[in-house]
Amino acid sequence: MRKVERNKKFTTSDTQQLETLLDEGGLTIIHIHLEAGVKVSRHHTPESAVIIIYKGKVLFSSDEETVEIVPGKVIALAPNEWHHLESVEESDIMVVKSILKK
DSSP: OOOOOOOOOEEOSSSEEEEEEEEETTEEEEEEEEOTTOEEEEEOOSSEEEEEEEESOEEEEESSOEEEEOTTOEEEEOTTOOEEEEESSSEEEEEEEEOOOO
């Protein structure tokens, strides 16, 4: 086992903070902190992604549906799946991205 060092941190605005915890070997883990009412515009990623909320409440939308995610809920996204979100409450989210082999 080895200790993982945080390798990047940046803030995009006063209401949204992104922190890359790990980015190596095809695996990326990102912590996102959102203040209440923040909207993240429609986007996608070329990797598969798992979205884990561990604080707050977020409206998460894909092209097919909108769901409310709260701690304990997990969203799985296919590569290039378009999505956007809005924080209902101050929220913390973990995003795990990876290229999965079939």
